Amino acid sequence: MFSTGGDNGGYETPLFYIFDLVTLSWTNSYDPGGEPYTLPAEIYSIIGGRFEGSNFRGPASSTADCCMIYSSSGNATNKEPGGGWSSPKVRDIFNLTPAPPTSSPNGSTPAPPTSSPNGSTPVGKIIGAIVGGMLVILTLCLLYWYRQHSKAHRGLHALPKCFRIRNIPQNWVEDDLQDTLNLLACDQCLIHQLSLYQSCYDSTKTALLNLNACSEHLEPPRYLPILDSVDNLEIDSDFYSLTPLNDPKSEVVVEYVFPAPVKVTAYADIRVAAVLLRWPALPGMRLNRGRTVTPTKCG
Amino acid sequence: MTQIYVYDIATRSLNSQVAQGMNGTPGLRYEGCSVMKMAPDNTSYNIYMQGGTNDNEILNDIWVLTIPSFTWINITTGI
Numbered sequence: 358m359f360s361t362g363g364d365n366g367g368y369e370t371p372l373f374y375i376f377d378l379v380t381l382s383w384t385n386s387y388d389p390g391g392e393p394y395t396l397p398a399e400i401y402s403i404i405g406g407r408f409e410g411s412n413f414r415g416p417a418s419s420t421a422d423c424c425m426i427y428s429s430s431g432n433a434t435n436k437e438p439g440g441g442w443s444s445p446k447v448r449d450i451f452n453l454t455p456a457p458p459t460s461s462p463n464g465s466t467p468a469p470p471t472s473s474p475n476g477s478t479p480v481g482k483i484i485g486a487i488v489g490g491m492l493v494i495l496t497l498c499l500l501y502w503y504r505q506h507s508k509a510h511r512g513l514h515a516l517p518k519c520f521r522i523r524n525i526p527q528n529w530v531e532d533d534l535q536d537t538l539n540l541l542a543c544d545q546c547l548i549h550q551l552s553l554y555q556s557c558y559d560s561t562k563t564a565l566l567n568l569n570a571c572s573e574h575l576e577p578p579r580y581l582p583i584l585d586s587v588d589n590l591e592i593d594s595d596f597y598s599l600t601p602l603n604d605p606k607s608e609v610v611v612e613y614v615f616p617a618p619v620k621v622t623a624y625a626d627i628r629v630a631a632v633l634l635r636w637p638a639l640p641g642m643r644l645n646r647g648r649t650v651t652p653t654k655c656g
Numbered sequence: 657m658t659q660i661y662v663y664d665i666a667t668r669s670l671n672s673q674v675a676q677g678m679n680g681t682p683g684l685r686y687e688g689c690s691v692m693k694m695a696p697d698n699t700s701y702n703i704y705m706q707g708g709t710n711d712n713e714i715l716n717d718i719w720v721l722t723i724p725s726f727t728w729i730n731i732t733t734g735i
Contacts, residue, residue, distance in 0.1 A: 358691040358704055364714075376718070378693055378704055381731050394693045396700065403678055404700055404725050431695030438726035439676040447673045450664055451724035 396429045402591065405434030405580070520575050524588040525553070525562040534564060537590070541581045543574035561588070657682045660726060675721060677728035682719045685710045700725070 358376040377384050379397050396406060406429040442448035525534065531551055538546040551566040568575065580589035658681050662671045675681065688708030694701045703721040707714070718731040 358689060358706065360689045360706065363687075363689075363707075364709075376704070376706060378691070378702075381718075393696065396695055396702070399729055399731060400700070400702055400720055400722055403727060403729055404722050406695075406699070429695075431697035431699040433695065433699035433725070435725045435727075436699070437724065438673060440674055443673045444671060446664075446669070447662055447671045450662060450671070 396431065398429075401429040401433070403435070406430075406432040520566055520568070521593055522564040522566065523561065523591045523593075525564055525590065526583070527560055527562060529553075529562060534566075537581065537583060538575075541583075542579070546574060657684055657728075660721070673726055675726040675728055677730070679730040681728045682717065682730075683710055683715075685715055688715070704731075 358378060360374040360376065361372070375384050375387050376382070379392070379395055381397050381399060436451075437448075522534070531548070531553065534551070534553070535546075535548055538548070546568050549567050551564060553562050553564050555562060575592055579592040581592065582589050658675050658677075660673045660675050662673055663669075664671065682705065685708035688705050690703055690705040692701060692703045701723045703723070704718065705721065706718045707716050709715060720729045720731055721727070722729060
């Protein structure tokens with residue numbers, strides 16, 4: 358957004374300013390070949406949408422620590438006003454759902470099959486039809502049983518999936534989180550591994566965890582409302598774009614994983630967090646223990 | 657600034673919608689600077705608004721009205 362001129366109350370100013378709509382900061386340079394617009398976390402954390410990676414934005418001379426930002430290309434899930442639509446007219450303007458299919462213009466029903474002119478019914482055909490029908494039913498039953506069986510089998514052996522939960526109230530312990538997940542997501546959401554951290558960017562906690570079962574109930578983005586806080590619990594698993602825990606394309610060497618705060622350094626936090634000691638075995642991840650860990654304080 | 661007017665150019669009709677705020681809503685003003693950007697997949701339209709005046713003071717706050725959820729978001733930023 359370019360802002361030029363204007364009146365500051367006393368005199369008209371000739372100044373020229375640029376506001377970056379993604380980093381949400383005033384800047385003094387403009388790159389016409391820069392990255393296209395994506396939604397800053399301040400917006401997509403409210404209207405929903407997946408975190409899709411961090412972009413480096415900023416002058417080339419600055420360190421990555423200052424300029425890693427989180428953004429999203431959309432996938433908004435909150436598409437209605439919080440207080441509801443003020444009128445059906447406005448709703449129709451923004452609810453651009455496709456019109457329901459109109460009823461078929463051809464109202465005629467298909468002609469009933471004509472009865473066989475030959476009144477005699479061959480016994481062989483009847484027996485063949487019965488046997489054939491039973492075979493079809495048997496095959497369907499077998500297919501159904503096989504699918505159920507393999508589904509249960511997969512469920513037992515599915516790799517645990519790692520999630521991050523933010524905005525956890527300061528006074529919560531593991532049991533509070535477990536109770537909340539059972540209550541709001543799925544009563545079989547049993548935490549398999551958990552690490553609760555003090556958040557770096559505000560007075561909440563952040564958790565890294567994986568579940569023994571029911572991972573699908575936490576599929577991000579999820580925002581679980583809780584009583585203790587005005588903020589929803591925010592669940593994602595996208596932090597692995599830095600450390601692909603869930604679906605590594607090849608062997609991934611991760612030194613440390615840390616719940617990186619929004620708009621704060623990503624790699625820096627990963628580098629300094631001594632999570633290695635507390636979170637030793639996430640699936641698909643090989644920890645490199647050869648490096649010295651230097652924890653730094655939050656903030 | 658919670659009463660948002662929507663002019664439908666297709667039917668040439670003026671409609672209004674109540675917006676809500678995550679951290680309050682911006683006060684009434686004029687002569688602000690604003691720009692709209694849509695999400696790459698068109699699932700949201702975000703109107704950024706900066707500054708303006710309400711006759712009592714010169715404003716320097718920045719807000720985003722995100723549509724269609726009609727939510728005001730206060731952008732706190734170091735200026």
